[in-house]
Amino acid sequence: MSISMISTVLSYVFTVVIYLFIFSVIKLIYMDIKRTRLGDAEAPPGVYLRSMGKKTIDKYHLERRYPLLVEPNVIGRGKKATIRIDDSFLSLAHCQIWYEDGEWRLEDLGSKNGTYVNDILVDEEVLLDSGDIISVCDLEFQFINK
Numbered sequence: 001m002s003i004s005m006i007s008t009v010l011s012y013v014f015t016v017v018i019y020l021f022i023f024s025v026i027k028l029i030y031m032d033i034k035r036t037r038l039g040d041a042e043a044p045p046g047v048y049l050r051s052m053g054k055k056t057i058d059k060y061h062l063e064r065r066y067p068l069l070v071e072p073n074v075i076g077r078g079k080k081a082t083i084r085i086d087d088s089f090l091s092l093a094h095c096q097i098w099y100e101d102g103e104w105r106l107e108d109l110g111s112k113n114g115t116y117v118n119d120i121l122v123d124e125e126v127l128l129d130s131g132d133i134i135s136v137c138d139l140e141f142q143f144i145n146k
């Protein structure tokens with residue numbers, strides 16, 4: 001192998017390394033901007049889920065309030081869930097709540113144990129009213145929209 005050929009190969013390798021570095025910097029900037037935007041997607045402070053049942057709250061280490069985002073809020077035990085609860089009966093992505101067209105909506109995401117609103121099994125998208133009780137497994141939340 002001649003020196004000019006080695007030099008050419010090294011210049012290509014160096015160029016690829018530079019492009020990978022630039023790509024990773026751009027990706028980090030994008031992720032930072034995306035995380036900042038999620039903070040802007042938070043609903044007004046009066047919209048949240050209130051945990052119910054002291055024994056259940058203590059057993060699962062639940063927060064008293066879960067502020068809701070305008071974007072889908074997934075309740076589940078998976079790492080990507082917005083409201084993450086460590087309960088083996090809860091699906092990874094059990095149900096979701098979101099804001100659309102001036103209304104708060106809830107739908108079950110195909111969970112095995114189902115989602116209930118005011119003791120009625122959710123089998124399609126439902127509209128939420130302030131005070132509705134959302135039940136997932138043995139967990140209960142009250143939807144608050146002041």
